[in-house]
Amino acid sequence: MKQILEQLPIVIGALNVGFIQTLKLFFITLIGAFPLGLIVAFGAMSHFKPLSYFTRIIVWIVRGTPLMLQLLIIYYFPGLVLNTPIWGSGESGRFAAASISFIFNYACYFSEIYRGGIQSVPVGQQEAGLVLGMTRSQIFFKITLLQMLKRIVPPMSNEIITLVKDTSLSRIIALQEIIWAGQAFMKGSQGISGAIWPLFFTGVYYLIFNGILTILLGRLEKKLDYFR
Amino acid sequence: MAILEVHNIYKNFGGNEILKNISFSLEKGQVVSIIGSSGSGKTTLLRCLNFLEQPDKGIIKVNNEILFNADDPKTQLESEIRKKRLHFGLVFQSFNLFPQYTALQNVMLAKELLAKELPDYKKHKTEIRKEIKTEAVRLLNQMGLSARINNYPHQLSGGQCQRVAIARSLALHPDILCFDEPTSALDPELTGEVLKVIKELAVQNTTMVIVTHEMAFAKEVSDHVIFMDNGCILEQGDPIQVFENAKEERTKNFLAHIH
Numbered sequence: 357m358k359q360i361l362e363q364l365p366i367v368i369g370a371l372n373v374g375f376i377q378t379l380k381l382f383f384i385t386l387i388g389a390f391p392l393g394l395i396v397a398f399g400a401m402s403h404f405k406p407l408s409y410f411t412r413i414i415v416w417i418v419r420g421t422p423l424m425l426q427l428l429i430i431y432y433f434p435g436l437v438l439n440t441p442i443w444g445s446g447e448s449g450r451f452a453a454a455s456i457s458f459i460f461n462y463a464c465y466f467s468e469i470y471r472g473g474i475q476s477v478p479v480g481q482q483e484a485g486l487v488l489g490m491t492r493s494q495i496f497f498k499i500t501l502l503q504m505l506k507r508i509v510p511p512m513s514n515e516i517i518t519l520v521k522d523t524s525l526s527r528i529i530a531l532q533e534i535i536w537a538g539q540a541f542m543k544g545s546q547g548i549s550g551a552i553w554p555l556f557f558t559g560v561y562y563l564i565f566n567g568i569l570t571i572l573l574g575r576l577e578k579k580l581d582y583f584r
Numbered sequence: 585m586a587i588l589e590v591h592n593i594y595k596n597f598g599g600n601e602i603l604k605n606i607s608f609s610l611e612k613g614q615v616v617s618i619i620g621s622s623g624s625g626k627t628t629l630l631r632c633l634n635f636l637e638q639p640d641k642g643i644i645k646v647n648n649e650i651l652f653n654a655d656d657p658k659t660q661l662e663s664e665i666r667k668k669r670l671h672f673g674l675v676f677q678s679f680n681l682f683p684q685y686t687a688l689q690n691v692m693l694a695k696e697l698l699a700k701e702l703p704d705y706k707k708h709k710t711e712i713r714k715e716i717k718t719e720a721v722r723l724l725n726q727m728g729l730s731a732r733i734n735n736y737p738h739q740l741s742g743g744q745c746q747r748v749a750i751a752r753s754l755a756l757h758p759d760i761l762c763f764d765e766p767t768s769a770l771d772p773e774l775t776g777e778v779l780k781v782i783k784e785l786a787v788q789n790t791t792m793v794i795v796t797h798e799m800a801f802a803k804e805v806s807d808h809v810i811f812m813d814n815g816c817i818l819e820q821g822d823p824i825q826v827f828e829n830a831k832e833e834r835t836k837n838f839l840a841h842i843h
Contacts, residue, residue, distance in 0.1 A: 480676060484681075484682070490694060490697060583738060
């Protein structure tokens with residue numbers, strides 16, 4: 357116990373650094389996947405059949421294969437198979453590859469949530485907008501969007517919380533996120549070796565962060581309760 | 585001169601002829617009621633007038649201008665349809681109010697969006713918005729909803745919702761206001777308050793096309809009645825003629841079941 361207390365500041369320092377990387381990946385995925393998912397959703401709903409089929413096939417592939425496999429392929433494929441290492445070396449290259457993989461993967465999941473949300477808004481809403489002389493984009497942004505958002509908050513919250521934990525998959529390409537940072541103390545780092553408790557301790561970070569997110573998303577859901 | 589002329593409209597869905605050779609005209613300030621059993625094509629006809637459906641054949645004229653001609657693709661351009669729609673207003677059976685906006689915002693929204701397209705909108709922004717708001721408040725007062733302007737649709741009764749929807753349509757000053765069974769989603773008590781509002785509009789010479797199952801109301805408010813059956817206009821004329829001296833057996837039968 358005494359030993360753990362002595363190690364604690366060192367471990368927390370290292371885990372903080374790892375967690376910052378986790379948070380960066382988390383936020384950049386959301387920033388990229390929120391809009392990209394909407395574009396994918398529109399592609400899947402397009403009346404232009406080839407585009408709709410193409411989009412649905414992509415979504416099928418991305419949702420049908422493990423994110424870990426996608427990470428490995430996106431990170432290693434350009435360099436090892438195509439002989440064009442586009443990601444560069446070091447942590448920034450790994451982070452870029454992880455970001456692309458996560459944004460793409462999550463955009464596909466989000467797209468299905470968006471599609472469900474948009475299609476659950478009664479068609480009469482759109483017709484009312486049309487009859488009132490609104491353009492398609494006015495109808496989307498002024499009428500459909502908020503009604504869709506209200507409906508997708510619960511399933512989106514689920515995905516967002518899953519994303520927090522999924523970022524740990526980037527450990528497979530040695531991105532130095534919090535799991536990587538915790539694991540380092542098993543092999544030996546900063547004078548501590550053979551310690552497994554730092555790895556377990558990373559769970560506290562996830563729990564606290566997801567707790568905060570749950571509260572914030574709950575508030576958002578409440579905020580949209582002003583209409584039905 | 586007729587404000588609305590409909591010539592030989594046909595519409596089919598997947599091989600089913602929903603509208604067959606529909607022709608009628610309407611004078612400015614008049615009210616035409618369209619009656620008939622469910623599935624006779626009444627709603628489809630209204631949707632064609634509002635460009636929510638495109639007829640397969642036929643011509644629609646407003647103020648002698650050809651808005652739609654099935655044989656002339658130039659009258660079917662998506663970009664033009666938006667403007668042409670504004671000749672018509674449509675009040676839906678299920679109101680279709682925008683739930684995230686208050687009654688007042690529902691009435692103002694479309695007008696504000698249209699105003700933004702005015703070339704000098706930026707210069708006169710505050711006056712224009714104030715004008716739109718004043719007009720919207722006036723319309724809601726006219727509908728007897730002055731105490732309700734800041735309520736959201738879910739806080740209103742069905743009758744109140746439908747009156748907001750009527751105000752929303754009126755805000756754009758359509759030449760012809762269409763009603764698609766405006767009281768069919770309402771219980772009898774609420775039906776009365778909506779019919780009263782429509783009657784008042786008729787007194788003010790609002791040009792209206794009303795699809796309804798309220799026969800007494802149709803008889804009272806209409807200048808012209810159209811009886812539709814199986815996609816055709818079976819009989820039309822002034823209310824007395826259709827309601828009391830129907831020529832067709834089918835019309836008599838229908839009316840006998842209603843009364």
